[in-house]
Amino acid sequence: MDFRLVRRLGHFLAVAEEGHFGRAAARLGISQPPLTAQIQALERELGVQLLHRTGKGARPTRAGEALLPLARRLAEGAGQLELLARELRAGRHAPVALACVTSALFDYLPPLVRGLQAARPSSAIAVREMDTADAVEALRRGEVDLALLRLDQDRHPIRLHSLGPDVLAAALPAAHPLAAGAGPLDLSALADEPMLVLPRAISPAYSDAMVAACRAAGFAPRAEREVGSAMAQLGFVAAGLGVALVSAGMARLRPPGVAFRDLAGPIQAVGVALAWHAERESEVTRLALALAGGLFPLGDAQQVASPEDKAGQMR
Known part of the structure; x- marks a missing residue:
């Protein structure tokens, strides 16, 4: 970022908003000649006239009016950057970036975020919803500090702490003949049903678990349509476009038009x-692990093999 340009844009913004060089200089805490020099330098750098000088003050030109919205955004961004730098210099906490798969948004994300907020009240927490494949890459690139994902094998150097087991459930249109049944549903009852599935490219673990379960029940799933997320699966089910095998935890969402049935077995899913x-383990990592141990006592820590060993185990 060219901070001189950002500073000059801030000076231009002050003059445009005040309509007067003297008042803008007073607002900025500088004298008028340096302010005039900064505006002139900005106009030379951009190659356009930004202000009309009048006897009573100054007003933006057409080019200046066009530049004002961007100048405001840049000035706000620079202010936030300076504020964050001051907080870090004062020893306050850096922000935490967290990736989360759709199916963990309700059971796992809220208690973990609340715990982090309670332990680090001065630290902003940014959550990004993404599938496991993207979350793994975001961890690799350092774009997020932590991720809640569906993975049962390491992708070195990514380390895992399992938060607990999971099982598959059947999501059916509310008007489906099987929707109102009592007791666990035998998966073989869905042998002829069109399935709504996630692309294997983004959800290999889910895809593999679903296919293996269907084959064990004596049939190959009819993959009617691929959808982009677990929430999209439920939306398509509600529309009557097919059935889906989803994490049993999704039933707690109670989306209208969707009925859930437990599956006989039960049928295990990747939790x-x-x-x-592993190479960026930090105070935030250790805090999150400590919180996870208390919040989700059925989980356990593990480190697993290289990407080649379990290249497909993702959700």
Whole structure:
């Protein structure tokens, strides 16, 4: 970022808003000649005239009016950057970036975020919803500090703390003949049903678990349509476009038009894990692990093999 340009844009913004060089200089805490020099330098750098000088003050030109919205955004961004730098210099906490798969948004994300907020009240927490494949890459690139994802094997150097087991459930249109049944549903009852599935490219673990379960029940699933997320699966089910096998935890969402049936077995799915980059382990990592141990006592820590060993185990 060219901070001289941002500073000059801030000076231009002050003059445009005050309509007067003297008042703008007073607002900025500088004298008028340096302010005039900064505006002139900005106009030379951009190659356009930004202000009309009048006897009573100054007003933006057409080019200046066009530049004002961007100048405001840049000035706000620079202010936020300076504020964050001051907080870090004062020893306050850096922000935490967290990736989360759709199916962990309700059971796992809220208690973990509340715990982090309670332990680090001065630290902003940014959550990004993404599938496991993207979350793993975001961890690798250092774009997020932690991730809640569906992965049961390491993708070195990503480490995992399992938050607990999970099982599959059947999501059916509310008007489906099987929707109102009592007791667990035999998966073989869905042998002829069109399935709404996630692309294997983004959800290999889910895809593999679903296919293996269907084959064990004596049939190959009819993959009618691929959809982009677990929430999209439920939306398509509600529309009557097919059935889906989803994490049993999704039933707690109670979306209208969707009925859930437990499956006989039960049929195991890849559970949610807390993931981090082993080479960037930090205070935030240790805090999150401590919180996870108390919040989700059925989980356990593990480190697993290289990407080649379990290249497909993702959700």
